[in-house]
Amino acid sequence: MKRLSEFLRARYELGGLADLATHKTVPLHRHSFWYYWGGMTLALIGIQFASGVLLLLYYRPSAGEAFESVRFIMTKVEFGWLVRSVHAWAAHFAIFSAMVHLASTFFLKAYRPPRELTWVSGVLLIFLLMGFGFTGYLLPWNTLAFFATKVGTELAGIPPVVGPILQTFMRGGSDVGDVTLTRFFWLHVAVLPLGLLGLLAGHLAMIQLQGMSRPLSVQDERSTPFFPNFFLRDLIAWSLILGAVLCISVYAPATLGEKADPFAPTPAGIQPEWYFLWMFQTLKLFPGHVLGIEGELVAVGFTGLAGLALLLVPWLDRPARRGQSHWLTMLLGFIAVGYVVGMTGYALWIGKPH
Amino acid sequence: MGKRANSMCPRELISRRAFLQLLLKSGGLALIGAALYPVARYLYPPRGTEASVSSVVAAKIGDLATNAAKIFRFGNRPAILVRTPQDELKAFSAVCTHLNCTVQYDPEVSVIWCACHNGKFDLNGQVISGPPPRPLEPYQVNVRGDDIVVSKPT
Numbered sequence: 001m002k003r004l005s006e007f008l009r010a011r012y013e014l015g016g017l018a019d020l021a022t023h024k025t026v027p028l029h030r031h032s033f034w035y036y037w038g039g040m041t042l043a044l045i046g047i048q049f050a051s052g053v054l055l056l057l058y059y060r061p062s063a064g065e066a067f068e069s070v071r072f073i074m075t076k077v078e079f080g081w082l083v084r085s086v087h088a089w090a091a092h093f094a095i096f097s098a099m100v101h102l103a104s105t106f107f108l109k110a111y112r113p114p115r116e117l118t119w120v121s122g123v124l125l126i127f128l129l130m131g132f133g134f135t136g137y138l139l140p141w142n143t144l145a146f147f148a149t150k151v152g153t154e155l156a157g158i159p160p161v162v163g164p165i166l167q168t169f170m171r172g173g174s175d176v177g178d179v180t181l182t183r184f185f186w187l188h189v190a191v192l193p194l195g196l197l198g199l200l201a202g203h204l205a206m207i208q209l210q211g212m213s214r215p216l217s218v219q220d221e222r223s224t225p226f227f228p229n230f231f232l233r234d235l236i237a238w239s240l241i242l243g244a245v246l247c248i249s250v251y252a253p254a255t256l257g258e259k260a261d262p263f264a265p266t267p268a269g270i271q272p273e274w275y276f277l278w279m280f281q282t283l284k285l286f287p288g289h290v291l292g293i294e295g296e297l298v299a300v301g302f303t304g305l306a307g308l309a310l311l312l313v314p315w316l317d318r319p320a321r322r323g324q325s326h327w328l329t330m331l332l333g334f335i336a337v338g339y340v341v342g343m344t345g346y347a348l349w350i351g352k353p354h
Numbered sequence: 355m356g357k358r359a360n361s362m363c364p365r366e367l368i369s370r371r372a373f374l375q376l377l378l379k380s381g382g383l384a385l386i387g388a389a390l391y392p393v394a395r396y397l398y399p400p401r402g403t404e405a406s407v408s409s410v411v412a413a414k415i416g417d418l419a420t421n422a423a424k425i426f427r428f429g430n431r432p433a434i435l436v437r438t439p440q441d442e443l444k445a446f447s448a449v450c451t452h453l454n455c456t457v458q459y460d461p462e463v464s465v466i467w468c469a470c471h472n473g474k475f476d477l478n479g480q481v482i483s484g485p486p487p488r489p490l491e492p493y494q495v496n497v498r499g500d501d502i503v504v505s506k507p508t
Binding site for chain 2: 147150151153154155165168169171172173174175177179262263264265266267268269270283284286289294295296
């Protein structure tokens with residue numbers, strides 16, 4: 001190792017890179033715990049890349065073969081069940097971890113200047129992760145995923161003008177079918193990963209260049225070097241999460257369900273993944289018409305506005321731009337988190353909708 | 355004379371540098387546009403790949419008991435044929451007008467039911483309850499010999 005280091009140093013100017021690595025410090029204070037969640041999300045995304053590449057070896061992206069190929073992975077390929085279960089579980093963990101990371105940076109106001117773009121790239125990353133979830137859900141081509149995708153793409157078609165174009169683009173035709181599967185596969189393994197890598201590089205570079213944000217309420221000036229001190233702690237957290245993902249994959253492997261039949265009635269209990277449940281539940285509670293407008297349009301509009309507001313938080317929270325904490329921001333944050341958690345819990349509680 | 359020549363010279367309106375920059379920028383934009391247009395058209399699914407159907411044989415007489423229904427393929431979309439308790443034959447698009455789920459017949463209460471969001475339709479396709487905004491699209495049913503033929507209303 002030392003000889004390799006000497007070999008490289010004799011040939012390349014590595015001082016700059018080393019400086020960049022040692023330059024960053026991590027503030028130490030009573031909220032430091034939340035700093036682990038970004039790294040945690042990163043580690044889980046790493047697991048997704050690794051397990052996803054492995055799945056690609058046997059998966060076949062067509063309506064005729066997709067379900068059978070996933071069943072082949074689950075039953076015939078050695079440790080195939082483990083690779084697929086890790087991919088399915090780490091996806092849940094990654095989105096959960098990203099949500100915790102987002103909420104913690106919101107409540108610690110890490111988005112205030114000069115870190116607005118770090119926030120924006122982070123919100124876009126969480127949207128991308130949800131895109132991964134939405135497209136990946138269809139790939140096993142089972143009944144649940146097929147009908148959840150019909151509903152999901154129908155919702156995408158609701159906004160006027162752009163909706164129908166987006167819907168046709170996603171479905172590859174007027175309805176969910178073989179071409180939709182090809183498109184979702186294309187998005188899931190090529191387009192979204194490229195977008196993710198680009199955004200992630202920007203997100204990490206900004207953090208590296210600006211250092212980590214210290215919350216407004218913290219007077220503590222102490223800090224610890226990121227490399228190696230905090231990084232080693234990160235590694236402990238990453239080992240723990242890898243262990244947790246493996247454990248849960250062994251004891252609760254991913255299920256496959258039944259092959260999708262486009263000409264069978266939709267069974268009861270069609271639900272999207274848990275991170276879309278709050279939107280799904282909102283939609284179910286909405287009446288057919290609100291003030292003469294179709295209920296879904298109102299619900300979809302409401303969700304779209306919420307997403308836009310989330311993206312623009314650094315500019316909407318004006319007191320934070322002056323370095324002040326405002327009770328209204330905190331209250332709105334708690335209401336939003338409460339709504340999402342409450343609606344998700346409610347949807348899980350009532351379970352099957354009949 | 356000198357004044358006139360000056361006023362005709364574009365130098366007063368725009369400097370040479372600004373003009374060249376404008377040319378370069380608009381050229382760059384045109385290049386990006388020329389590259390993106392075919393890409394956008396390529397990504398959008400081609401038209402006319404889906405056959406349109408106006409009439410199909412949904413079932414044979416005797417296939418369907420009274421107070422029962424059958425989902426059948428109408429083009430590339432599902433449709434539902436119902437034999438009502440009054441022994442009438444009715445057909446509708448099986449695509450729920452709410453969010454595109456496939457409906458089913460509930461013989462206990464004689465309603466067409468969508469399991470996704472609990473939408474209910476009567477046997478004329480009209481919404482009874484739940485979120486669907488419009489009735490189910492009705493189809494015509496004709497019996498030709500042994501075949502029950504379902505077609506789009508003309």
